[in-house]
Amino acid sequence: MIDTVHVSQQGAWGRTVLNRADLALPHLGVVVDYPVLTTAINQQLEQAGVNVRWDTRVTAVKSLHHYATVSTSGPEGEDWLTCRLVVLAEGGALADTLPGVKRLVHDYRQSAVLATITTEKPHDGVAYERFSHQGPFALLPHGDGFMLVWTRSHDDAQTLQTLDDAAVIAQLQQAFGDRQGKIVSVGPRAVFPLALRQVNRVVSGRVVLIGNAAQTMHPVAAQGLNLGLRDAIGLTDALVGVPDVRRTARSGRLCCRAQGG
Ligand SMILES: Cc1cc2nc3c(=O)[nH]c(=O)nc-3n(C[C@H](O)[C@H](O)[C@H](O)COP(=O)(O)OP(=O)(O)OC[C@H]3O[C@@H](n4cnc5c(N)ncnc54)[C@H](O)[C@@H]3O)c2cc1C
Incomplete structure (x- = not known):
């Protein structure tokens, strides 16, 4: 749980500290492991009776006048299906193939470096955002330590x-200082190249884009997942009472998930 956010700049005086009490909130944020999130979502899908095709890759999506078609490749081989509405939430690779959809891409020429760290002092629910000389980083309370997200050049x-x-x-200690005492350990580093991606429209015929497929942003904002959830809620609200979707729901809902998804 994040109860306090501490924002500072290396080499500059001052800091900003936000506390959950200031905003009368139970917490300012929660750090959730991806497998915990996906397990909870998968349980909900099962309870809702959604037919999930595991390890199935969508190879093409086409929108016709009244239907969309989805081509798939999975353990059962190649297949295709028609549906009244496709919600594309695969991160964005297929968006370029949809008529009228253009993806605007801004290459930040930066990568995010992720690693777990432990420090001498307990985190006490404090998340740090630090604008260091080498690039901004966040330290998010995670288990007994922190999750580090450091924006750096690709090199x-x-x-x-x-x-x-x-x-x-040594690099991190110098950039962060000793607010948490000594940095005791750092785990293996994972690297993600960063780019801003935004589509000019989120609807193309019978296909609607949500989540990263609609917008992918810099992780320093820590808003990507939140915006994806907003998209899902907004779409659900918009579809309530739509006759087409009620008919589709009676004939079953289908979700394709690629391996690891
Ligand atoms: C370093 C970093 C830190 C971040 N920190 C935060 C944060 O603090 N807070 C926050 O809100 N957001 C954060 N984000 C952003 C957040 O991770 C994303 O916005 C979120 O994961 C987007 O979810 P999504 O389901 O739309 O897309 P994705 O996470 O990209 O998931 C797409 C899924 O579709 C599957 N898939 C892809 N292609 C196909 C296909 N052809 N057929 C079938 N399945 C397919 C993939 O396997 C995957 O499971 C961070 C991102 C990064 C990189």
Whole structure:
């Protein structure tokens, strides 16, 4: 749980501290492991009777006048189906194939470096956002330590991945200071190249885009998942009472999930 957010800039005086009490909120945020989230979602899908095709990749989506077609490739081989509405939430690769949809891409020329760290002092529910000389980073309370998300140049990110742990700890300690005492350990580093991606429209015929398929943003905002949830809620509200969807719901709802998804 995040109860306090501490924002500071390396080499500058001052800081901003936000507390849950200031905003009369139970918490300012929650750090959730991806498998915990997907397990909860999968349970809900099962309870709702949604037919999930596991390990099935969508290879093409086409929108016709009254229907959309979805081509799939999975353990049972190649298949295709028709439906009245496709909700595309696969991160965005198929968006470019839809008529009228253009993806605007801004390459940040940066990567995010992710790693778990432990520190001498307990986190006490404090999340840090620090604008360091090498790039902004967040330290998010996670288990007994923190999850580090550090925005760096692509070259720096590759270097951090291969440097030994002691050298990474030294860099981070210098950039962060000693608010949490000594940084005791750092886990393996994962690197994600970053880009802003936004589509000019989120509807193309019988296909609607949500989540990262509609917008992918810089993780320093920590808003991507939140916006995806907003999209899902907004779409659900918009579809309540739509006759087409009621007919589709009676004949079954289908969800395709690629491996690891
Ligand atoms: C370093 C980093 C830190 C972040 N921190 C935060 C944060 O603090 N708060 C926050 O709100 N957001 C954060 N985000 C953003 C958040 O992770 C994304 O916005 C969110 O994961 C988007 O979810 P999504 O389901 O739309 O897309 P994705 O997470 O991209 O999921 C798409 C799914 O579709 C599957 N798939 C892809 N192609 C196909 C296909 N052809 N057929 C079938 N399945 C397919 C994939 O396997 C995957 O499971 C962060 C992102 C990064 C990179």
